[in-house]
Amino acid sequence: MFGLIEIKPGTFRGNLVNEVDINEYIKSYSLKTNTRWCVESSKMSTRFVCRKIFKCHHSSFHKKTPKENNKGKSKNNLYVKDGLPAVISIQNDHNHTVVSEEALSYLRPTKGLNIQFEAYFNSGLGISESIRIHEENIELKHGINSTELANAHINPKYRTVRYWYDEWKKLYLGPHSGIGVNKILEEKMYEYEKNNIIVKFQKDPFAITIITPIMQRAHNLKFAKDIAFVDSTASCDSQSHSVTFMLTACGIGAVPLAVMITKGQSLDDYIVVFKLLKEAVPLAFCSLGYRLQFLTDDSEAERQALQYVLPNSKSLLCRFHICQSVWCGLFEKKNSILILKIEKYFMENFKHNMIFQAYFSSRTYKFTGF
Numbered sequence: 001m002f003g004l005i006e007i008k009p010g011t012f013r014g015n016l017v018n019e020v021d022i023n024e025y026i027k028s029y030s031l032k033t034n035t036r037w038c039v040e041s042s043k044m045s046t047r048f049v050c051r052k053i054f055k056c057h058h059s060s061f062h063k064k065t066p067k068e069n070n071k072g073k074s075k076n077n078l079y080v081k082d083g084l085p086a087v088i089s090i091q092n093d094h095n096h097t098v099v100s101e102e103a104l105s106y107l108r109p110t111k112g113l114n115i116q117f118e119a120y121f122n123s124g125l126g127i128s129e130s131i132r133i134h135e136e137n138i139e140l141k142h143g144i145n146s147t148e149l150a151n152a153h154i155n156p157k158y159r160t161v162r163y164w165y166d167e168w169k170k171l172y173l174g175p176h177s178g179i180g181v182n183k184i185l186e187e188k189m190y191e192y193e194k195n196n197i198i199v200k201f202q203k204d205p206f207a208i209t210i211i212t213p214i215m216q217r218a219h220n221l222k223f224a225k226d227i228a229f230v231d232s233t234a235s236c237d238s239q240s241h242s243v244t245f246m247l248t249a250c251g252i253g254a255v256p257l258a259v260m261i262t263k264g265q266s267l268d269d270y271i272v273v274f275k276l277l278k279e280a281v282p283l284a285f286c287s288l289g290y291r292l293q294f295l296t297d298d299s300e301a302e303r304q305a306l307q308y309v310l311p312n313s314k315s316l317l318c319r320f321h322i323c324q325s326v327w328c329g330l331f332e333k334k335n336s337i338l339i340l341k342i343e344k345y346f347m348e349n350f351k352h353n354m355i356f357q358a359y360f361s362s363r364t365y366k367f368t369g370f
Helices: 021-031 102-103 113-120 127-142 159-173 178-195 213-218 267-280 300-309 319-331 339-353
Strands: 006-008 011-014 036-042 051-056 086-089 196-203 207-211 226-233 244-252 253-262 292-297 314-317
Touching: 021 036, 021 051, 021 086, 051 267, 113 127, 113 159, 127 159, 178 196, 196 267, 207 267, 213 253, 226 300, 244 267, 253 267, 267 300, 292 300, 300 314
Parallel strands: 226 292, 292 314
Antiparallel strands: 006 011, 011 086, 036 051, 196 207, 207 253, 226 244, 244 253
């Protein structure tokens, strides 16, 4: 805390002795008054150790005030002798409200708030989840619809949290692409091995295979050798990486066997990542080394890669994709199939094959409830 004495209205003497003290005082004053101050000028002179003029961020920076001639007064000043060399002049007459939602949203977040959000990121939360949790904590502390929710001192804007998240991700996870990705993977390899996580990656073409301890246990299940489900999701990030999941079925549902990340969804990408899977778990699929049957999406590259890497396995197409292809073919204009004929016969059979139990009326032309 700073010691202040008011010598006249709006003018104080305080124990600020350097530029650091000035900046700390302005931060403290901003927090207490819900204002934001910008440096208009910072001049060096022989009369002052440090002199800064601050103005509200809503004000103009072109106003000038007459300078008082204090030549020769510093040596005989009683306040300087008492350890109060700083002169603080405050003009608290704003031409705008300082408690509105818009005015509060322009305030700068505190440094401690940045550390708090880094704790959210370290616990695995993303940007939206961190903001939601933080706002819920504010509501628990100050109540619902409180003004603190609009105060950027304690509840930062989305773009601020986005910037913090990008900086945190760059520091702990590395860049999105390039040499930095491979470097951060090599640095974290010891940490993965320490936690019994198998990570295999290749630089060109870029591919990663991840086997967690739960996945390693799943490979030892008896039904791990019967059938596996392979599903890929494209364009998962700004670099358009593809994530492929491999799962098996058991008494409690689907159990993951591997997670694979590739640059794209070409045949070469899938071949590389499936080879990394064999390298990571040589005795996979209940020590058989290969899966008897793979149930895949309608991806020719994916099926050919499985046949190339695991030639003893058999690839099956998911029933959903079969019905989807048939249904799309029925509605193609070149096939000239009437809507009424589809409505009476094909729709009920299609829903029956997809294991949907829904009532379908033959009197309507809209397939409601589907």
